Amino acid sequence: MTLKLKPEVRAAAIESLRRYSDENFEEGLGTLQAGALVDFFVEEIAPHVYNQAIADAQTRLAARVADLDIECFEEAGAYWARRKSR
Numbered sequence: 001m002t003l004k005l006k007p008e009v010r011a012a013a014i015e016s017l018r019r020y021s022d023e024n025f026e027e028g029l030g031t032l033q034a035g036a037l038v039d040f041f042v043e044e045i046a047p048h049v050y051n052q053a054i055a056d057a058q059t060r061l062a063a064r065v066a067d068l069d070i071e072c073f074e075e076a077g078a079y080w081a082r083r084k085s086r
Contacts, residue, residue: 003046005038013038 005013014034021029
């Protein structure tokens with residue numbers, strides 16, 4: 001699966017990277033440089049973040065599925081047990 005940013009998300013990421021560069025480094029980044037860095041981050045780093053997010057979601061879902069028998073349990077044969085208590 002290839003990760004790809006929507007054009008408006010990519011543009012916002014470029015602007016954010018340019019602002020970060022302006023505020024933290026002596027030389028700022030131009031739009032072309034920032035765009036190249038965003039593309040690099042998406043190709044090289046984003047898959048690691050994406051894979052971790054999927055693993056975290058799988059862990060959470062597995063825990064929820066494991067709780068289904070507790071949360072959705074319905075006592076069987078309860079009619080006669082209720083009748084005896086009367």
